Amino acid sequence: MTIGIIGTGHMGGMLARAFAETSGETVYVYNRSRAKAEAVAASCPQIVVCDTIQQIAALSDAVFVCTKAIDGERVAEQVGPHLTAEQLLLTTISTVDLASWQRLTKATPIKIVPSLTQSVHKGVVLITYPDNVERAVQQAIECKLSRIGQPYVVRDADVRVCSDLTSCxxxxxxxxxxxxxxxxxxxxxxxxxxxxxxxxxxxxxxxxxxxxxxxxxxxxxxxxxxxxxxxxxxxxxGGAEEMFANLHKTTARHTHPGRTVEPLPARDGR
The missing domain is CATH 1.10.3730.10 (ProC C-terminal domain-like)
Structure with a gap:
């Protein structure tokens, strides 16, 4: 599976290096500021800078959008039409609505939440799939991600709290x-x-x-x-549990302003 990464900031750059180090395969990167992409490429000979988003789409089986949240949909609109049903469109933006991205492309959209720990090929990579994704697609992406961390599939409703545990x-x-x-x-x-x-x-x-x-x-x-x-x-x-409960409520309110956050019963009966 050939990887292409759009956005080479902290997270995109880290993923590019991690994939290149663990696979030995070429990883394609693109950044609006070419100098940033070239700085990432300079750290690993397997990383190659592309000139355009269209070039990334043509060369990659799986395209990762690792931009700021505010730029994510614009980038998806740009790259989406150039992807086929056999390709994957992944994003590290935790607030993305996968159903809306499905309307932008024939590719399968997938949400992942990496962590800094993947820079040492440890830790957890959260994955959220859209409805009705084929099992073969899940196996392929989880196999690829397992080289840089432990893939863990979560419901979209659980992304925030799980991100607090793994990414934050x-x-x-x-x-x-x-x-x-x-x-x-x-x-x-x-x-x-x-x-x-x-x-x-x-x-x-x-x-x-x-x-x-x-x-x-x-x-x-x-x-x-x-x-x-x-x-x-x-x-x-003794107050640690309540402190962490408040932490989760705070991050949830920050992600979804105006939404009421109430604790739910634990699924394991605790």
Whole structure:
């Protein structure tokens, strides 16, 4: 599957490099500012700059629109008529209405939400398909994406909250860890660089435990001793669940202004 990417900003450029690094195949890129596209191409010999959107359409099996949301529909209108029913039109714009894009092209429109973690070929890539997409199409795109991360199919209604966990998630984790290291430095007098290093390496170790099959509950169970210091510390974090619930409500309101956000019952019965 030959990849073409329109828009070589942070996300488009990252995807171009990730696909080129993991497949060894040519990845075609186009950007309104050619200099930006050339800067991405300079980082990997498999990345080739195209002169026009039409050229991207002609050379690619799957075209990724990685522009700002405000430019997305305009780009889809430009590239859509040049695509066939055998091609795919993907976008990283999480607010896109796939049904409206189906009216712009014969290609199959698909929404994906990548993460910075794909730059190291880790993390989750969210995928939302339109109705009645063929299973062969799903298998093809999930196979391609599996080289740069873990594909995870979500309903359109779940894109926002899942994006908070996977795409925004690294920033939320980094913010919390930075705040923790700063507080530890302030309370103890230990230089921030050292507390940051301690938190970083602890997080790396936790990730390794999770990769080996441990879950969050097991980590808590193995570290917490009844009446111990860890248990005492955890009591100060008792409001964490509500804090994250407010986070999800805030991002939902930002994405869909004016929409009321109410919590729903968990599907696993919790």
């Amino acid at each position: 998630g690294p920033a939320f984790f980094a913010f919390l860890c930075q705040a923790w290291a700063t507080a530890a430095s302030r309370i103890s007098g230990i230089p921030y660089a050292e507390t940051e290093s301690l938190v970083t390496n602890t997080l790396i170790g936790l990730a390794a435990l999770l990769e080996q099959g441990a879950d969050f509950g097991q980590v808590l169970e193995q570290i917490c001793v009844p009446g111990g210091v860890t248990e005492a510390g955890l009591k100060t974090l």
